[in-house]
Amino acid sequence: MVKVSIDARQMHYTPLNQVIRQAVAAGATEIEIDHVMGQRFIADGLRGDVTITIHGVPGGDLGMFMSGPTCIVHGNCEHAPGNTMDAGKIIIHGSAGDAVAHSMRGGKIFVRDDIGYRGGIHMKQYLEKRPILVIGGSARAFLGEYMAGGLILILGRKTGRPAIDRGLGSGIHGGKIVIRGGLDEINLGVGATVSELPDSEMTEIIPLIREFSGYFGLEGEEFLNDRYLRITPASARPFASKYSWEV
């Protein structure tokens, strides 16, 4: 195990990423970054088997296009962590802004607390790549909008009201959103349907709850006997009936 420490105080994101890339190229498996204060694009496009621990608040697009590494954030995140992320993991000990996991294609994101608007928007899956977003708290409007694949699990840990806003799964045409507890139907987006999560699918959720709880030192068992709903597409072809050929 090769460990590297970086002090990001007063550092622009480009040199910061250069130092990270150099460390990974030199074989670092653990990188600890202190004094992160709004630097964007940390681990942008980064490959490799490395765990990056971030102390502070990273700026937008943490782990964008990232393919492999794990980022552990001790703090909140700005918008779009995991944007178009390919593989790897982001674990956030706090909350995150809008468009978390935007267009994410693979890997996992765990957010201990809340996220902003448009979380998991247009996540998609292909073959073995299936992105997973787990939110401990609640999410604002348009969670899973245009979702084309993958899984969003939302626990509503503190409030018991995971999806507090409208447009949930609006335009969803693949993948699913799993919600602990209830749901006001009025919050369901266009093209989404809601049903009870069958036991057969609960088996997939349980390990995720355990993994989530493990990261944040929580007693996960408390969630295991709760009621879960699943939101899935009403149609895999939401726009199929909208158009007519000219001739």
Add this chain to the structure above:
Amino acid sequence: MSIGSVPLRYKITVDHDQCMLCGRCVESCPYGVFRIDREKIHVNSRVCVACHRCIAMCPRDAIDLTERPVDYRSHPLWTPQVRESIYNQARSGKILLSGMGNAMDYPVIFDRLVLDACQVTNPSIDPLREPMELRTYIGKKPSKLEFQKVNGDMVLKTSLSPNLMLETPIMIGHMSYGAISLNAQQSLARAVKEIGTYMGTGEGGLHESIYPYQDHMIVQVASGRFGVDINYLERGAAIEIKIGQGAKPGLGGHLPGEKICADVSSTRMIPEGSDAISPAPHHDIYSIEDLKQLVLSLKEAIEWKKPVFVKIAAVHNSAAIAAGIARSGADAVVIDGFRGGTGAAPRVFRDHVGIPIEAAIASVDAKLRSQGIRNEVSIIASGGIRESPDVAKIIALGADAVYIGTAALVAMGCRVCGTCYRGLCPWGIATQRPDLVARLDPDIASANVMNLIHAWTLELSELMGAAGINSIESLRGNRDRLRGYLLDEGIMRILDVKMVGA
């Protein structure tokens, strides 16, 4: 059925005296116009789309095609097309989809602009004898250069941004694998590599068989982010963020599930048969600041090694938007005019939304110059570039280079039938059906595209030489070499050109 059937759009007739019953028309037509029965070719004109494949394949010139053989009562307002759109929507209640570019009879500004030539003074240049500089660099240019003296040598201190080097100011625009066939994309890719220019991937990812040409591919990042991962970004010669498209400004795109075959699904990285929906906006862009963030994130991902373009549709505020793009860190702005082609677009958008490329380029160039930031971005013009004079004129109006799309497809056989969205292109271009794709031979098609770009480049040199210009740089934004012929004063003010005789 109260409306009844509308008249035939096209009528096919076979000259049975000429016909030798070879059956090539039957084989050629994927729409099922022809059948052979009892020693005679029978025709169902109703399904004809005027793709001309049968006509091109008939060895005896025995096939004839007439457009709109049945007259409606003529009326300047209630044209046959208007009436038939109403019949269609009265039956279906749906949005009408159409193909190719704008089909409305708007005046073409290009055709009301004429180029200059030298007479007596400032003699013209013969490109046969004199070198003509058509090489074009796309990307940021420094506003000034700083040098340092090191051991008596002058060393450049200014760090330069990456640029693309084009041997001719003609590139091929973004047509995705999915919208067009792999054979079509390979043909274009071989042509641009051979010529020393570039082409766009569209939002369809990069198929393995295109990897050998990746140094000439501009990889697109659009709102669906299909096929986008770090490998894709690193393979391209440049990256283009697609905000909008001239054929359907303000809309995203839907590639219907039936076109997502196994291979298309692999490059887009989505399951076979699922709809590929590119939403209208990028979900991480709601302002110029957000655009800047995407531009910078892409640069950061590829370690600032390649230029990043931003493409927008030509709309009312293009100039102000382009000024924002120039400040976003982007290296080039692509403006796609309202005549730009497409595989499928709602007809009302194709025909009614957006502005002509000529006006958009002139105003973008003027705006950037007035703000002193023209060097921050190159300007690429696309949408309705048909011939080399269009290239010369748009460069004189301020563009650095052009993207062609439809013209390159026509070079491969496309007849502009506008039925791309059916996925049955008999020329093997806008289809994924293996037997149809096999009709397009990349050896021949790439040579055709190469010939076209080569011929235009020669014509461009001749036009420049005649105007006494030996470098494309001297043509760029050189409005004095243009005159407006029967253009109104308002348009000429926007274009900043004088009228003929002035």
